[in-house]
Amino acid sequence: MEAYRVENVSFSYPLQERKALVGLDLAIRSGEFVTLCGQSGSGKSTLLRQFKTILTPHGKRDGMIYFQGEPLSSLEQRRQASEIGFVQQNPDNQLVTDKVWHELAFGLESLGCDQRTIRLRVAEMASFFGIQSWFHKRVAELSGGQKQLLNLAGVMAMQPSVLILDEPTSQLDPIAAQEFLDTLRRINRDLGTTIILSEHRLEEVLPLTERLIVMDQGRIIADAPPAQAGAALAEMNHPMFAAMPSAMQIARVVHPESGVVYPLTINEGRNWINKWMKDKAPAQLSDQSAVDASPVRSVVELRDVWFRYDKLAPDTIKDLSLTVKEGEWYCIVGGNGTGKTTALSLIGGTQLPYRGKVLVNGKDIQKQGLKERFHRNLGILPQNPQHLFLKKTVELDLLEMLADSELGKEERQHKVEDVILLAELESVRHMHPYDLSGGEQQRAALAKILLMEPRILLLDEPTKGLDAFFKVKLARLLSNLTRQGVTIVMVSHDIEFCARHADSCALFFDGSVVTTNRTRAFFAGNSFYTTAANRMARHFCPEAITTEDVARLCQSSH
Template identity: 35%
Template sequence: MIRFEHVTVTYPRRSEPALRDVHLTIGEGELVLCAGRTGAGKSTLLGAVNGLVPHFTGGRLEGRVSVDGVATSSRPPREFAHLVGVVRQNPLAGFVTDTVEEELAYSMEQLGVDPQVMRRRVEETLDLLGIAGLRRRALRQLSGGQQQRVAIGSVLTAHPRVLVLDEPTSALDPTAAEDVLATIARLVTDLGTTVLLAEHRMERVVPFIDRLLFVEADGTVTDGEPATQLRRTSIAPPIVELGRLAGWDPLPLSVRDARRRASTWRDGLIPPPPAATDTEAPATLEARGVVVRYGPKVAVREVDLTLAAGEVTALMGRNGSGKSSLLWALQGSGPRHGGSVGAGGHDPQRLTRSQARRLVGLVPQDAADLLYLESVDAECAAGDVESDSPPGSCRTLLDAFAPGIRDEAHPRDLSEGQKLALVLAVQLSASPRVVLLDEPTRGLDYLAKRELTRTVRALAATGRSVVIATHDVEFVAGVADRVVVMAEGEIVTDAPVADAIAGSPAFAPQVAKVLGSPWLTVDQVRTALGVA
């Protein structure tokens, strides 16, 4: 169905190819994962499938890419719309209508599908993705996860033979992600749809896939069975890392397989001591009775929250539960229709943007909203100036999150993970006492998330409070001291991380599912075994 024949892609002003001599075939009805480090070239590989690379992105493509026997070089990307459905990393940037129902119908309108067929497909897709209640909602009023599901639905209605997905579950809560992946697997099994997807949260996807493509740092691509590939890759999900540590062969790809292997092995592990908490730590921010409304909808309902110095708090909950609205209200830039917020003796909403940033820094879900200059170097330099930081501070942070980004690169040309890393570096260069991160791990691979964990813990060690709104339970397991769970705008759980997630069916990380409480991370197991 998809063929790459000695494909090399080189972008303008780049001395090295983004992809180098890629030769592979993906058959009909296969579910294939494309993995690799942040910025390695996964999006380029996916974009070449329908000709967006190089027709839209520019650059030079050598070799041949074909879909169902048709070379992508022979016609523009729009003529592959009936054959290849594409969902990009940032769903909002791809929407062309105003409401959910209109967006689901749009692609079929362009293809001239009969109105009765369109109506039936829209209804089927609404039910398939669990978004029937959103049909008349404005797209810009949806949460990031809801937008992601609509984006997937908008291509499914056209019934493409090939589905290309770039980070399809990055903005979804664990339950919604499982639903979407189950839907994708059903398309492969029942309809014979060929699916190629890139996903950094490999733990969600690996149990479903037939093959794994791994994009190396030099642009080459290796292709093989998941268990074989994961034995040697530089990044791997926690369950595979646990299998490597235990010496299991073959490596387990699902929690069920790992639990069977660990049935006797886990008994010899000495549980980690409970994390120490500083009950005397001063408060850096206090919120009382915070209310946020959007028209008649109440997004945040009289929330009380106190943040302590040196504490990392994970803010969790299903899509649309009010997490982002609460963060914007705490920072001062977003609406607040009731209650009070105090940080350092000031209400951030009453300060100038520059003053508020030094008290409470916020990295939003769509990091590109804060990028406005022509190069990475210019963004970093501006971040240092605005933060009154030593020159090079922002760049040092950026290199820790996503190494290898060129100074002259345009911020809009970066991958979503690289954009987020750049904005995170800019915001952290101001050294605010309170740092709010909204889905900071979107687009980051496991090694980049490990660097982010070190940075967050270092910030907490200096007495700062960090709040991370996220669906990434594996990241939470390694970074958080405390977990606050929201539902329908209210706080329903506020507890230490192990108490909040270890026994939760929705939020438990893979290690906890395999070994039970209080184990949360592979690093804890490694320490217990005395392995460096």
């Protein structure tokens, strides 16, 4: 049976010339696991929102959408509410009530189910999702991953036949994201629910996916099982191929001919490389990032720092010492709750250690006044860039940042122009900051910070929720800054990003740094906590950490 059939659907937002969706034709079988990918602004969300009339944005639509053979527009709201489940991006914004059990029951209450039915369904869902242990908790006490699982469970309690998810894991850390995706797989496999998912984390999602739909500028450019869809992208030489899993990218570079079946998972990738390297002697990678021997000033130094949030609380930071050199891009990686973010706020001086010293530019951070601390010295980018936006447009918002400075009007404008150019904000300068996509918001917030001319940038998970292209743009911006001598200290879950761009990495565990090294040596020394590419090829060459490295390794081995 068909879950959805889309016939020649086009859509345009009011007052916009460009169509957001252009003549789409699509049929989704019931029980399928479909992943939708594409750059930000390619029309993924717009398409997903066509699948439930109450969420469809205002605008002009042509064409027909059928749900289980019936025209969607004439389908009763009550049936749509229960049969079509929709999960959005932000875990917090979707929670309506204060208690977990109430949230689970919310949809069923709306449908007007009686006590006994709700009790049964809520019990079933709590058991299926393993929510029993936090069933009575307040939602504010939950972690991000738990919140998103609760959103999913609240929707599943209404027993939908189709589940639509719009980038549900973009705000989650890798472990929570993996757990969420595993749950989706269980729902699809055990309950037969059709799943339509838009995602950036293709590395994790593609192994679960039966069918990958790639969108570009409102059109579907590939629609096939993941391996074939990837091959099609490769043939088109499409930039979206850069978002495909590492295994596929390596195989493509090594084997550019068409008609190859590309590997998807790390395991497949490893087998593929094994086959390729058979009877070949693995080449040595020349290390291009030779360590600069000249002595460099250290700008951030932590000496035996201890910290806890409360007198009676356990120590969050234990005996932490670290040194960051001038102009270095320093990444702190590690699991959740190990104290990474706390370490960052200690460097920023917003938290006070109870033992030990925090030196920034050789001076105790606590002895620096606000002006000294944040003017031409430290710049801190908050995890949520929205916390910095004040004005109606990006440009006004940037100008506002200079309101307190002694510069003349022209000089200010000049500085703002410079930073807009640097952060690639030209096309969005007249838009409201909240209307930008995640990656653009991130860069707009960074631009605001850059107006303070920081010499040291502290970034807390700057790649959270960004797609592959925005990550590339962000990296370009940041490495431009390091070339100008700006030091970057960054906390991240994004191993691939750190491996590709950072100069040094530190593994944080249990309130302290376990190991620090130059990036290549760092990942070569880890056996589990490392990139996908490295996991595939480390038995040949542990120093190969990015897809490029591994591709180079494969090509130069004879």
